Amino acid sequence: MANTKSPDGDRPRRSFLQRLAYWTLVLGVWGIIFLVAFFAVFAVDLPDTSKLFEVKRQPSVSYLDRSGALIAVRGSQYAPPVDLDKLPEHVPEAFIAIEDRWYYWHFGFNPWGIVRSQIYNMRNQDDGGPLRGGSTITQQLARNLFLTPNQNYRRKAQELILAVWLEARFSKKQILELYLNRVYFGAGAYGIEAASQRYFGKPAAELTLGESALLAGLMKGPSRYSPMASADRAARRATLVLDAMEEAGFITAQERAEAIKNKVRVNPVLANQRAQYFVDWVDDEVRSLVGEPTEDLVVETTLDLPLQAGAERALQAGVAAAKDQGVQQGALVSIDGEGRVRAYVGGVNYLQSQYDRATMAKRQAGSAFKPFVYLTAMELGRTPYTPVVDEPVKIGTWEPRNYTGQYLGPITISTALAQSVNTVAARLANEVGTANVAATARRLGITSPIQLDPSMALGAVEVSPLEMAQAYAPFSNGGFLARGYGIERIRTASGRMLYDHGMAPPPRAQVVPQPALAYTVDMMRGVVTHGTGTRARVPGYDLAGKTGTTSDYRDAWFVGFTGGFVTAVWVGKDDNTPMRRVTGGNVPAGVWRDYMTAALPRLKVAPIPGGLPPPPPEEAQGPIDQILDGVTDFLRGGSPPPERARTQEPVY
CATH class of the missing domain: 3.40.710.10 (DD-peptidase/beta-lactamase superfamily)
Known part of the structure; x- marks a missing residue:
């Protein structure tokens, strides 16, 4: 059988499969070199992950009126972490539907989601509206646990590295549980349990479908979509969450319609919270009198509620x-x-x-x-x-x-x-x-x-x-x-x-x-x-x-x-x-x-x-x-x- 030679007659011509294997090997080697360089550059100053389960929070300051009645609590509010198995199924499903529909299928990041968000941002960069980040739930958890909110390429790269590390270290259930227990919901509430108590006055295990959709909607912007700052905007966002849950197959059209029909009622204590201008005023004074608090404080004020x-x-x-x-x-x-x-x-x-x-x-x-x-x-x-x-x-x-x-x-x-x-x-x-x-x-x-x-x-x-x-x-x-x-x-x-x-x-x-x-x-x-x-x-x-x-x-x-x-x-x-x-x-x-x-x-x-x-x-x-x-x-x-x-x- 004669060998197929190249036109110059010196070397045999490679077959298609040989060329494919060759270039795959070359790209693989360069890919490994790129990954090594990527990790060498961006992983050199990664934060310490050994204290993953330690909860550090800003001390809370409770303000009382002249008769001892509670006016407000400022600072971070944490509640004991909840077991994912004890939450209604629609609670994690609401977050997955609106934040990361391919959560169970990716390994920490979603390349298609990143590309799609960048295309959207380029098309809408002059609109003045919010840009899309394309972050998965795992990336959001990595950012919340270890990184700052600064928007730059180095931080995004570190976020991706940490997301992959989290996926390699923990199960999907553990990551989702960590996410729900650590994410910020606005109004000083960190974690799903604190948010449920703050907004609805009930444990997270009793959250309804509509309440879950409202909390999931807060992830886009806890201040902008707060039901106290704008009830209409929060309701529209919650409806989008319900739409996403129906599209993902988590709920039926009838369940969506029932959730929309049953109006969500925010905790009246929070909705009608008094004296917030006063609390802002004395909150600054507390710092000037005793410095930044290092433990929980109680401030007795002159106010008459x-x-x-x-x-x-x-x-x-x-x-x-x-x-x-x-x-x-x-x-x-x-x-x-x-x-x-x-x-x-x-x-x-x-x-x-x-x-x-x-x-x-x-x-x-x-x-x-x-x-x-x-x-x-x-x-x-x-x-x-x-x-x-x-x-x-x-x-x-x-x-x-x-x-x-x-x-x-x-x-x-x-x-x-x-x-x-x-x-x-x-x-x-x-x-x-x-x-x-x-x-x-x-x-x-x-x-x-x-x-x-x-x-x-x-x-x-x-x-x-x-x-x-x-x-x-x-x-x-x-x-x-x-x-x-x-x-x-x-x-x-x-x-x-x-x-x-x-x-x-x-x-x-x-x-x-x-x-x-x-x-x-x-x-x-x-x-x-x-x-x-x-x-x-x-x-x-x-x-x-x-x-x-x-x-x-x-x-x-x-x-x-x-x-x-x-x-x-x-x-x-x-x-x-x-x-x-x-x-x-x-x-x-x-x-x-x-x-x-x-x-x-x-x-x-x-x-x-x-x-x-x-x-x-x-x-x-x-x-x-x-x-x-x-x-x-x-x-x-x-x-x-x-x-x-x-x-x-x-x-x-």
């Missing part, structure tokens, strides 16, 4: 009712005469916006700043009965105008404050000195910078609701400084005391002397009884306060108090655009009244301390009652003020 619930309801209802007037957001802070924060609402809906307007937002105070002007004047010898004239005034180039555009002529200082007359406040601040007014405000508790231009007399000063509440506290408690605080004690779960506010309380400084305090408080009573804040009246209680509205109706305030208790209310828009004719005397005063109507019986407050000395005879003369009645009638029934040019000057 029943008052907090009433505050949240009142603010939400007030903002919703004024939606047509452009009101979008609000904040409310209550503190007692010692500075304890009893209610703290940083926005209308925490789930929609975690931005805390109670302390982080600085908005112009408007006429709510005027009490500091009048207090300064009282300290320098004026009284509520000192005669003044409401007339056009010019201070330098600045010409303040009244809200109504009208002038009342000769009135008393008391009337000027009650009716929030701008010209009188501006002239008074100029007479006593804006630097002295700023010093008074800082002495009482304003911590934000205060500019000394003449317009500061009308509230061209940016402050937070918490600042305003604590700065009004001396008016309510007999003239003593009361810095707002939210933490009484911090202790470990085992009982070791780390911080006690009562052990080193700040000094109780007298910051407002008599008779200036009594004069100012009595004038602020007039704001509520017959001035711009009459909507805040609650029959049977000794109340005082001040309204505030800024230029073009950008901010509206009412800050009011009774004996030893102050509440500040602000409403407006986060983008600082104008509302539609919202003043401090309508929406904020209404929110204040609705909240305080429920709060006052619980507080059992006393009248505002400090009596008003009788007026000097020479200053008490004149038809003051008639003047007040006439002004009130004018403001209530008069025609609306003319439209004004847009300005940054607070007006009311």
